[in-house]
Amino acid sequence: MNPEIGQYALVLALALAILQTVLPIWGARVGDAALMRTGPALAIGFFGFVALSFAVLTAAYVQSDFSVLNVVENSHSLKPMLYKITGVWGNHEGSMLLWVLVLAIFGALVAVFGSNLPASLKANVLGVQGSIGVAFLLFILLTSNPFTRVVPPPAEGQDLNPILQDIGLAIHPPLLYLGYVGFSVTFAFAVAALLDGRIDAAWARWVRPWALAAWAFLTVGIAMGSYWAYYELGWGGWWFWDPVENASLMPWFAGTALIHSAVVMEKRDALKVWTILLAILAFSLSLLGTFLVRSGVLTSVHAFATDPSRGVFILCILIFFIGGSLALYAFRAPMLRQGGIFAPISREGALVLNNLLLTAAAAAVLIGTLFPLALEAWNGAKITVGPPYFNLTVGALMLPVVFAMPFGPLLAWKRGDLAGAAQRLMLAFGAGIVIAAICLYAQGGGPALAPLGMGLAAFIVLGAVVDIAERAGIGRVPAASAIARLKGLPRAAWGAAIAHAGVGICLFGIIAETSWNAERITGVKLGESFTVGGYELTLARVEPRNGPNYRDLAGIFTIRRGGVEIGTVESSKRVFLARNMPTTEAGIRTFWFSQLYVSLGDELPGGGIGVRAYWKPLVTLIWLGSVVMALGGVLSLSDRRLRVGAPKPAKKPKVVPTPAPVAAE
Amino acid sequence: MSLWIAITLMTGAAILAVLWPLRVRRGASAEPAGNEVASEPALADLAVYRDQLAEIERDRASGLIGAAEGEAARTEVARRILRASAEAEGAVGAGGNADRRRRVAAVAGLVGIPLIAGSLYIALGSPGYGPQPLAARLEARPEQSDIAILIRKVESHLEANPQDGRGYEIIAPIYARIGRLDDAARAWSNAIRLLGSTPQRQTGLGEALIAQAGGVVTTDAKAAFAAALAADPKDPKARYFLGLAAEQDGQPQQAAAIWSQLAADTPADAPWLGLVQQALARVGAPVPAPAAGPSAAEVAAAGDLSPEQRQQMVRGMVDRLSARLAQNGDDLDGWLRLMRAWTVLGEADKAKAAVSDARTHFARDDGALGRIDALARELGLGS
Incomplete structure (x- = not known):
């Protein structure tokens, strides 16, 4: 094309x-x-043309059209087809186009599925979405045009950054953008409501599906990014507190708070001002993340193209949208009527606690990420705010959140009974203590907090089970009616319980991996062995291999446990020919939920080869737990109650125009 | 052409996205436009609240909430319903000026869209430049291919036939010209390895190595020029660069000696003579007068002669050149020098004869013919 x-x-x-x-x-x-x-109509047209543009760029990549500068700089005719396609967004210009494409998709979805919205709210939402589109398209066209042509066209491209030549590039950025940009819809709803001056319980119901969808995508997007970094970078770490990771974590905290406060707003017409603020903050933090990644302020794996003039442009976008929406908020918020009241110990109270702690965590991450930058701009001093800061602050704030989590759903609206909730959680609590005791016995000395953490994780998972059991009345009503009630439970209740269980599963992985992870850095010659985490690894052979656009030096290790051979694991050093750049392909073997991780190092002067090997107990639960969380979100999204609310067209045919019951059942 | 059709269709579709929703609806026209809308938000709210009531009823029936809790929740939702109903009744239509607004919006679509899109596209686009998919470029006939593709084809040929020295020899100077110096040096080395050393290949390699090193005559480059000189002690390129090497080594005297010798051996019309003279001036050595192909001794002798005698001597040299070419006409540079010499001596007929002889000799070599014709034109000899 x-x-x-x-x-x-x-x-x-x-x-x-x-x-x-x-x-x-x-x-x-x-x-x-x-x-x-x-x-x-305009939103659908906007989507159509952005999609066409994206398709044309993809075609240029697929056909290796080297008259397009972007293709020259990021593609290679010998690259496998998958990476030709993912290469479209594996660079600055293309990734911004993907950003706008996702924005257009959400705009078109609002246009198509928003038939139950009041016309003026829908018009304002689409208008705000349009303004975001204007800003980012101007940014693309004026500073980062993906369709810049080259005369004469070269015969070969410069290939994609080898680290990005991975299936992860096909998954992580699109999911992450669906999350980031998904919050543009909730932002648009918030600004639209402020423009209209009408914010009520119904607004929360209309916003919730969008917030849930964005949150679920962001959750999986972050988790996939973490897993990608884990196996691709070869250090065996799954979270680095890299500023770019932090940039995705901040909107996640704000978004998590948003989906919870929106529940309060929907059910009780309370926390309206706060919910609106969260909707604005979630997208503002997404924009901030885009700014941090795209401006060149930060150097990281993600900053594949950096240019100061782009930074200034994005900064202007940032100031306009964040400043503008907050100003509108400051102007309108005092006029909003407050809704229902509630006692501190109540479902609402628990959700407020969750909100406060989550936003505090987002603030802690924000400070840790921006403070070094601000300091450097101020007096040129370069400092690093590292994992200790983040682990301490975020950890301290998350501990009460996850501990209080099982209590929340068991408290009643308006006025709750904490003692009653605690009593009903006794079983889960007891099980947690048993798990902690078992862990303490099994580890026989070691980090004292680890068994407590495992106990907490068990408490959370079982707390979610108790929540569902209580709702079904198991133990209080006859079995048959309990099963009937279980079936009758709204999907949102199941979704909440599953997402909460996901947090517990994730916590199992985090605690186990950080406490009992074993590491071995050594040099081995052919036939030599070493042990890590109870597994004996022997370097069986070293083989060179040729790929389509790279060369591998693969080291194959045999794994033995208790003297019995149980398989092999293979890691390689990979050199990409076009850029002459080496990468490490880690070898990973999964045993249940734990993983053996082997990463080949450089060849040693005295013969032999450097090896880093790790035993990572329960590490996969970190990502599986995140996926379970997102599944909970999706299940909640599928609740029919989120899709009704369309005015019945049969009653007043003339009064209600275009009754397209697409979203209704 | 098809691009303009596509652009027109796309613009039309974009304008339609504005005009379609603005069209006047027959059925709805009786209803004042403002009223239906202003009341709608409250109606949409009502739908949500009714749904919430139904949900509470369902929860109560299935025993999820108690009777008292259900009653309290119902009261709360009922209060919201009352408020929304009041709003729905109190709503006032805005109306007025609807037609004028539609016209403004329609004009914005009809004029604004082509204007914005057109002006930006003129600034950013390259409408005359079609797609260049790699497969099509590789399939194009050689005379229609661009240089990058021709190089790529030679490269893939060499990948398949790595022993083809001719291929390396062809592509090496092209690499050098487009600035791929590493590749140029490698190609020259391969040509030397496969086809044997010649002065031309060695000096090509040496030049590529110097360009790669940013103008410094490296040891490897020096070795290449030495090899060239070993095969042909008169090779001007090798001598020039060896002089440069001496200069860079801090031995200007030696450089001056090499260059003086070179300048003395260089015909007056040699394109590189100016370069040698500049180099000599740089190291502060006397610049010898340009020679028209005679040996240094002849030049020295010519200084003592009278103008007529000198003319005689030059004529003798040109005659010798002419005779040599008549015997063996493969020396294109010789023919060109002869053409120039006869012209300078005012022998236009002999010069024209030299042109036609040269053309006959090189009748099957387009490149040579081109150079002959170009020089003939330059000298005013017709063609």
């Missing part, structure tokens, strides 16, 4: 986004139905 079509589609998308910003909001201000109706 002609790259010029992609370029033109992109400028047309900008023109549509400008109109999408102006016409629907104008229509909502003056109450003009026709103008408001342009919102959905």
